[in-house]
Structures are given as C-alpha cells and as structure tokens.
Amino acid sequence: MKIMIILAWIFLGSLTVQAQLVVSVSQPKVVGQKTVVKLVMKNNLTETVESARAVVFLLDDQGKMVGQSTKWVIGDSKDRPPLKPKSEVKFNFVVSSLQPFAATNLTAKISFSRVVLERGKLADVRRDVSVTTP
Numbered sequence: 001m002k003i004m005i006i007l008a009w010i011f012l013g014s015l016t017v018q019a020q021l022v023v024s025v026s027q028p029k030v031v032g033q034k035t036v037v038k039l040v041m042k043n044n045l046t047e048t049v050e051s052a053r054a055v056v057f058l059l060d061d062q063g064k065m066v067g068q069s070t071k072w073v074i075g076d077s078k079d080r081p082p083l084k085p086k087s088e089v090k091f092n093f094v095v096s097s098l099q100p101f102a103a104t105n106l107t108a109k110i111s112f113s114r115v116v117l118e119r120g121k122l123a124d125v126r127r128d129v130s131v132t133t134p
Helices: 002-014
Strands: 021-025 029-031 034-043 049-059 065-074 088-096 107-117 129-132
Touching: 021 049, 021 107, 034 049, 034 065, 034 107, 049 088, 065 088, 107 129
Parallel strands: 021 129
Antiparallel strands: 021 034, 029 034, 034 088, 049 065, 049 107
C-alpha cells in the first residue's frame, strides 16, 4: 500500500505545470496586402529570455496556407530587448503578401523555432513554450 501511495505522489508531481514562456496569439487583422498578428508574451521562466524566433503561418478557412513569415520576436535588436522573468511584452507580427489576401477570415498558427535563455542556454521549445489562441 505504501508503494502505491509513493507512486501516486511521483505521478502527481510529474503533472505539475512547469514555468514557461506563455504566448497569447490574437485573431489576425487583414489590412490590404498585410496581416497583423498581435502576440503577447509573458516570461514565467526563472531565467531571462535573451531572444526568441518564431514563424507565423496564415491559413484560410479551408486550412490552406496563404502566408508565412519568420521573425525574432524577443531580442536581436535595440527595440526588442531581452525579456526578464515575470515580464510581459507585445509584438505585432506583420505578414506581407504580393497581392491582397483573398479572404479576411484567416487563422494564425505560430511555432517557435529557437528560444535562447541567459548565458546562451537553449530552451526546449516543445516543453518551455506555451501558445494559446482565442
């Protein structure tokens, strides 16, 4: 019986939520040949996020990709400083097109390809980044 209780505690302990970089993604807003996707990022990690690179895919109502863009959303320039623990930052992700978007009912899918923490340590984007959409 004691073994069962110990195993239950170990299992429950593994289910606890880890600190993460939490990213809220807004509904895309289409303006002519550009689409703006607003990101709100909160650093719930214990370390500073020095830089983060993300890609946004724009999908139409059929699920077909109609646009894509990759950008550094944290760090990599003076206007995007590192994100300290417990801090929050907003980033307007602009996706351009050579012609106006045929549909305005677009969905944004975001994926982080690289998150660099203090002292050059790489974060595990599958575990340390949580993306939420409306």
